[in-house]
Structures are given as structure tokens and as C-alpha cells.
Amino acid sequence: MIELGVNIDHVATLRQQRLTTYPDPILAAVRAEEAGADLITLHLREDRRHIQDADVWKMRKAIRTRMNLECAITEEMLNIACEVKPEDVCLVPEKRNELTTEGGLDVITHYEAVQAAVKKLQNHGIRVSLFIDACTEQIEAAQRAGATVIELHTGAYADAASPDSAAKELDRIRVGAAHGVALGLRVNAGHGLHYQNVQAVAAIPGIAELNIGHAIVAQAVFDGWEKAVRDMKALIRTAAA
Ligand SMILES: CC(=O)[C@@H](O)[C@H](O)COP(=O)(O)O
Numbered sequence: 677m678i679e680l681g682v683n684i685d686h687v688a689t690l691r692q693q694r695l696t697t698y699p700d701p702i703l704a705a706v707r708a709e710e711a712g713a714d715l716i717t718l719h720l721r722e723d724r725r726h727i728q729d730a731d732v733w734k735m736r737k738a739i740r741t742r743m744n745l746e747c748a749i750t751e752e753m754l755n756i757a758c759e760v761k762p763e764d765v766c767l768v769p770e771k772r773n774e775l776t777t778e779g780g781l782d783v784i785t786h787y788e789a790v791q792a793a794v795k796k797l798q799n800h801g802i803r804v805s806l807f808i809d810a811c812t813e814q815i816e817a818a819q820r821a822g823a824t825v826i827e828l829h830t831g832a833y834a835d836a837a838s839p840d841s842a843a844k845e846l847d848r849i850r851v852g853a854a855h856g857v858a859l860g861l862r863v864n865a866g867h868g869l870h871y872q873n874v875q876a877v878a879a880i881p882g883i884a885e886l887n888i889g890h891a892i893v894a895q896a897v898f899d900g901w902e903k904a905v906r907d908m909k910a911l912i913r914t915a916a917a
């Protein structure tokens with residue numbers, strides 16, 4: 677059964693836009709678990725545009741499933757992760773001026789830094805995932821760097837300009853997932869997935885977990901948070917069956 681990681685970043689985006697105390701991402705995480713989320717994903721960005729440090733600590737205590745903390749490879753972030761000790765850390769690339777995470781981590785170019793970060797986190801008992809593009813060389817470099825998990829960036833598939841290019845991107849994810857599984861890696865996927873495009877990814881053999889946030893927060897405006905989570909989970913379950 678594919679697991680659903682509910683990303684609560686954009687609950688915090690709404691709060692930070694006015695610096696209010698609502699909506700509370702911790703409450704969103706707890707209610708997401710009640711609605712069937714298998715884990716909670718959150719991204720502590722260096723610029724703190726959505727999730728704040730205090731959210732991470734409160735979340736650690738509040739959730740009953742597991743925490744997947746996304747962060748960049750910086751000394752500050754790695755120290756926070758080692759203190760918080762989430763079950764999973766997903767190392768992601770960050771650019772100051774990007775609207776969202778634009779692509780996967782370039783493990784080949786930053787090999788030494790990635791390898792050292794993986795080792796440091798694993799020494800603190802944390803499972804480490806690398807958020808990468810579905811590219812054979814990056815997948816192999818991720819495994820060599822010591823990661824046991826990869827998350828394939830599905831943004832290019834989600835943003836594809838035509839059905840043809842979406843099909844090509846989907847195929848890259850399929851090939852990447854098979855390659856990751858053959859190398860003994862746990863293969864997760866996510867970014868830009870929504871209610872219309874998720875099932876094609878969920879049907880790919882070997883995918884263990886999908887991390888989805890923005891679309892669930894958006895759908896909750898119309899349907900309510902729990903229903904938005906439940907419906908996403910149902911779509912994934914039926915596609916994977
Ligand atoms: C790394 C990633 O894909 C998620 O963290 C998600 O996209 C939400 O965060 P941003 O929109 O800040 O990238």
C-alpha cells in the first residue's frame with residue numbers, strides 16, 4: 677500500500693501571510709493523521725517563509741505517525757534536524773528567489789556535501805532521503821552517497837505543457853522508480869501532485885510513498901481539510917490496487 681505524506685507547509689504559508697496564529701499547521705497535521713495520513717511532511721526553509729522553527733518542535737510532540745522533515749544541506753539545518761530527530765529527513769535543494777522547489781538535488785555536483793550530510797543524520801538515527809530528479813546518474817549517486825531513500829521530483833510531470841510531454845515525464849519517473857528499487861532503495865515521489873494527476877504516479881510499480889501538500893490545502897478550501905486528505909488517500913489507494 678502506498679503511503680500518503682501530507683505536507684502541511686502551505687497551511688503555514690496562509691498563517692505567515694498575515695502573521696496570525698491561524699491556521700495552525702500542528703492542528704492540520706493531527707487532523708490529517710485522523711483522516712488517514714501515514715506521515716506528516718514539512719519543509720523548514722532557510723528563509724522561514726512558511727514553517728517556523730517552533731512548528732517543527734511542536735509537530736515533533738504532537739504527531740502520532742512519523743515526521744518527514746525537508747531541509748537544505750546547511751550547517752544550521754543539519755543541526756536542527758539532529759536535535760529534533762524526525763524519523764525521516766529529506767534533503768532538498770533551495771534557491772532564495774524560487775516560488776517553490778524547482779528541481780531535484782544535484783547529488784553529483786555536491787557529492788561530498790551530500791555524503792557528509794547523509795552520514796551525520798544517519799549517525800543520529802535518522803533515515804535519509806534525497807529529493808532528486810528521475811535521472812539514472814542522480815539515483816546512482818544518491819545510493820553511493822549512502823541514502824537508503826530517494827524522493828523523485830514529480831514537478832516536471834505536473835507542470836508539463838502537453839499530454840505528450842506529461843507522458844514522457846511519467847515514463848522517466850517509471851524508469852527511475854524501477855532503477856531505484858533495483859538498487860535496493862525505497863522510492864518515494866512528490867511535488868505538484870493533485871487530484872487529477874496523482875493516479876498515474878500512484879500506479880507506478882515500486883513507489884512507496886507520495887508527499888502531497890499544496891493541492892490538498894487548496895482543495896480543503898472547498899471540501900474541508902479532512903475530506904481533502906481522505907479523498908487524496910482514496911485516489912492513491914484505487915490507483916495502486
Ligand atoms: C520540497 C518540496 O517539494 C516541498 O517542500 C513542497 O514543495 C512545499 O514547499 P515549497 O513550496 O516551499 O517548495
Ligand SMILES: NCC(=O)COP(=O)(O)O
Binds near residue numbers: 866
Ligand atoms: N516533497 C514534495 C512535497 O512534500 C509536497 O509538494 P507539493 O504537493 O506541495 O507540491
